Amino acid sequence: MKILKTARAVQNLIKKERCSGKTVGFVPTMGCLHEGHLSLIRRAKKENDNTVVSIFVNPKQFSPREDFSRYPRNKKHDEYLLQKEKVDIIFYPSAEEMYPHRYLTYVEVERLSSILCGQFRPGHFKGVATIVTKLFNIVMPDTAYFGQKDAQQAVIIAKMADDLNFPLKIKILPTVREADGLALSSRNRYLDPQQRRDAVVLFKALQQARRMIRAGARDAAGIKRTMATTIRKKPSVSSLDYIAIVDAKTLAPVRRIQKNKILIALAVRIKATRLIDNCIVTAP
Amino acid sequence: MKILKTARAVQNLIKKERCSGKTVGFVPTMGCLHEGHLSLIRRAKKENDNTVVSIFVNPKQFSPREDFSRYPRNKKHDEYLLQKEKVDIIFYPSAEEMYPHRYLTYVEVERLSSILCGQFRPGHFKGVATIVTKLFNIVMPDTAYFGQKDAQQAVIIAKMADDLNFPLKIKILPTVREADGLALSSRNRYLDPQQRRDAVVLFKALQQARRMIRAGARDAAGIKRTMATTIRKKPSVSSLDYIAIVDAKTLAPVRRIQKNKILIALAVRIKATRLIDNCIVTAP
Numbered sequence: 001m002k003i004l005k006t007a008r009a010v011q012n013l014i015k016k017e018r019c020s021g022k023t024v025g026f027v028p029t030m031g032c033l034h035e036g037h038l039s040l041i042r043r044a045k046k047e048n049d050n051t052v053v054s055i056f057v058n059p060k061q062f063s064p065r066e067d068f069s070r071y072p073r074n075k076k077h078d079e080y081l082l083q084k085e086k087v088d089i090i091f092y093p094s095a096e097e098m099y100p101h102r103y104l105t106y107v108e109v110e111r112l113s114s115i116l117c118g119q120f121r122p123g124h125f126k127g128v129a130t131i132v133t134k135l136f137n138i139v140m141p142d143t144a145y146f147g148q149k150d151a152q153q154a155v156i157i158a159k160m161a162d163d164l165n166f167p168l169k170i171k172i173l174p175t176v177r178e179a180d181g182l183a184l185s186s187r188n189r190y191l192d193p194q195q196r197r198d199a200v201v202l203f204k205a206l207q208q209a210r211r212m213i214r215a216g217a218r219d220a221a222g223i224k225r226t227m228a229t230t231i232r233k234k235p236s237v238s239s240l241d242y243i244a245i246v247d248a249k250t251l252a253p254v255r256r257i258q259k260n261k262i263l264i265a266l267a268v269r270i271k272a273t274r275l276i277d278n279c280i281v282t283a284p
Numbered sequence: 285m286k287i288l289k290t291a292r293a294v295q296n297l298i299k300k301e302r303c304s305g306k307t308v309g310f311v312p313t314m315g316c317l318h319e320g321h322l323s324l325i326r327r328a329k330k331e332n333d334n335t336v337v338s339i340f341v342n343p344k345q346f347s348p349r350e351d352f353s354r355y356p357r358n359k360k361h362d363e364y365l366l367q368k369e370k371v372d373i374i375f376y377p378s379a380e381e382m383y384p385h386r387y388l389t390y391v392e393v394e395r396l397s398s399i400l401c402g403q404f405r406p407g408h409f410k411g412v413a414t415i416v417t418k419l420f421n422i423v424m425p426d427t428a429y430f431g432q433k434d435a436q437q438a439v440i441i442a443k444m445a446d447d448l449n450f451p452l453k454i455k456i457l458p459t460v461r462e463a464d465g466l467a468l469s470s471r472n473r474y475l476d477p478q479q480r481r482d483a484v485v486l487f488k489a490l491q492q493a494r495r496m497i498r499a500g501a502r503d504a505a506g507i508k509r510t511m512a513t514t515i516r517k518k519p520s521v522s523s524l525d526y527i528a529i530v531d532a533k534t535l536a537p538v539r540r541i542q543k544n545k546i547l548i549a550l551a552v553r554i555k556a557t558r559l560i561d562n563c564i565v566t567a568p
Contacts, residue, residue: 007449015451019305102534105393105413105447112388129389133417137449163389164414165291165421167299250386 003090007138022049026141031055032072032186036176040145054091061127107133109156149175151278183277190273198236202277218257220245241267287374291422306333310425315339316356316470320460324429338375345411391417393440433459435562467561474557482520486561502541504529525551
C-alpha cells in the first residue's frame with residue numbers, strides 16, 4: 001500500500017497503471033473510516049485492478065460556524081483499516097497541497113446546491129463539487145464510488161460528472177446501518193448514549209413514511225407532518241432542518257406521490273450534532 | 285481526418301490513442317480559422333502524435349447583448365484549412381451536445397474573471413472556464429494550446445488548469461499579426477475599410493507604451509493617459525473599454541513599473557466591433 005501526499009505523485013503513478021491497461025477505482029473520503037466507507041472500498045477492489053482511497057477533510061465544504069476543526073480524524077486507524085482491505089494507494093494531501101496560496105477556482109452545480117442541505121449549509125456543495133473535480137483530475141479513475149447516505153451529494157456529483165463530461169462512471173452504493181437502523185456516519189461519535197438512542201428516529205421516521213406510502217398515502221405534506229411529529233417527540237432533537245420528498249433524480253419537490261422514484265430525505269440536529277438520512281421509495 | 289460530433293466518440297478514440305502511448309495536442313477554437321489558430325495547430329502537430337481541434341461557438345461566453353448569433357462561422361473553409369494542416373480529429377459538437385436540457389454545472393476562476401474584459405463582459409470567463417473544462421475532459425490532451433492575443437483568457441485557463449489539477453500542460457503562443465500590426469481576430473472581418481485602417485491604433489498604442497517604458501517611463505497612469513489620447517484620435521473609435529497595466533501572471537494592477545513582467549492590455553470599440561490586444565513588457 002502506497003501512501004502519497006502530492007497530486008503529482010498520484011498522477012504519475014496512475015498514468016503508468018492506466019497506460020498498462022489497468023483500471024482504477026476511487027473512493028474519496030474525509031477519513032475516520034467506518035463500514036460505510038469500507039463497503040465502497042470493497043466494491044472498488046472487486047471491480048478494479050487498482051483502488052485509490054483519498055483522505056482529506058476538505059475545509060471548503062465547511063462553513064465558518066461548522067465542525068471543521070473538531071471533525072474526527074483518525075489517521076493511524078484509517079491506515080490500519082485500509083491496509084487490511086489491501087487498498088493500493090492512499091492519497092493523503094495537506095490543505096496546502098489542495099488549496100495553495102491564491103487558490104481561485106470553484107465548481108458549482110447550480111440550483112441543486114442551494115436546496116435541501118444547501119439551504120442550511122451555504123457553500124457546502126460548491127466545496128464538494130470543487131474538491132471532487134480536483135480529485136477526479138488527480139486520480140483519473142474509471143469508476144468513483146459514493147454512498148447513498150449523502151443522497152444530495154450523490155445527485156450533485158453524478159450531475160457534475162455528466163455535465164462536465166468526466167470520462168468516468170459514478171456508482172452510488174446503499175447506506176450501511178447499525179443494527180437498529182441508524183445510518184453510519186463519522187459524526188455519530190459526537191453522540192452521548194441518550195442522543196445515540198434518540199438518533200435512530202431519523203431511520204424510524206423514514207420507515208414510517210415508507211409504510212404510509214405502501215398503505216396508499218400519496219400526499220407528501222401529510223407524510224412529512226407525520227414524520228415531523230415522530231421526530232420532535234425525541235428529547236435530544238434540538239431542531240429539524242428539513243424533511244423533503246423530492247424526485248430522486250432531479251430533486252424537484254413532489255406534492256403528490258406518483259409512480260416515479262422519490263427520495264425522502266431529512267436533516268435533524270441531535271443537540272449540536274447534525275445528522276442526515278434518506279430512503280428511495282417507489283409507490284406501488 | 286476524422287470529424288466527430290459527440291463527446292463520447294472523441295473520448296473513445298482518444299482513450300485508445302493514449303493507451304497505445306500516443307500523445308494528444310489540443311487546440312480549442314470557435315472556428316472561422318485564421319493564421320493565429322493555424323500557428324497553434326502547427327505547434328500542436330509538431331509536438332504531438334495526434335492533434336485535435338474543436339470548433340464550437342460557445343453560447344455561454346456571450347452575454348445576451350453580444351454578437352453570438354452573428355459571430356462568423358465558416359465550416360467548409362475551416363475544414364479545408366484543417367485538412368491542409370493534416371489535423372487528426374475535428375470535434376464539431378452541437379450546442380445541444382455540449383449543453384443538454386437541464387445543464388447546471390459551471391466553473392469559475394474568481395477575481396481574475398471580474399476584472400479587465402470581465403467588467404465589460406459579465407459571465408464571459410465563467411462561460412470560457414466551463415467550456416474549456418468540458419473540452420479538457422472530452423479530449424484529454426497532453427498539451428492544450430492558446431493564443432496570447434486573449435491574454436486574460438490565457439491567464440485564467442492556466443490558473444484553472446493548475447487549481448483544478450488538470451493532468452495536462454497549457455502552452456500560450458505569440459499573437460499573430462497583419463503586416464501593419466493588427467492582431468488577427470475572427471472579428472476583424474466586421475470592419476469596413478476605414479475602420480480597418482483605424483483598428484491598427486490598438487497595436488500602435490501598445491508600441492508607444494513599450495517605447496515609453498524603454499525610454500524610462502515608470503508611472504503606469506501617465507503611460508495609459510498617453511495611450512488613450514492616441515486611441516481617441518481615431519474617428520472610428522466609439523469607445524475605449526479599458527487600458528490596463530497589470531502583473532502578467534496575477535493581473536494585479538501595477539502603479540509603478542518595476543522589474544517584473546507586466547501585461548499592457550486594452551479593449552477598444554471600433555464602432556460596433558470590440559477588439560482587444562496586449563503586449564508583455566519587462567522594464568529594462
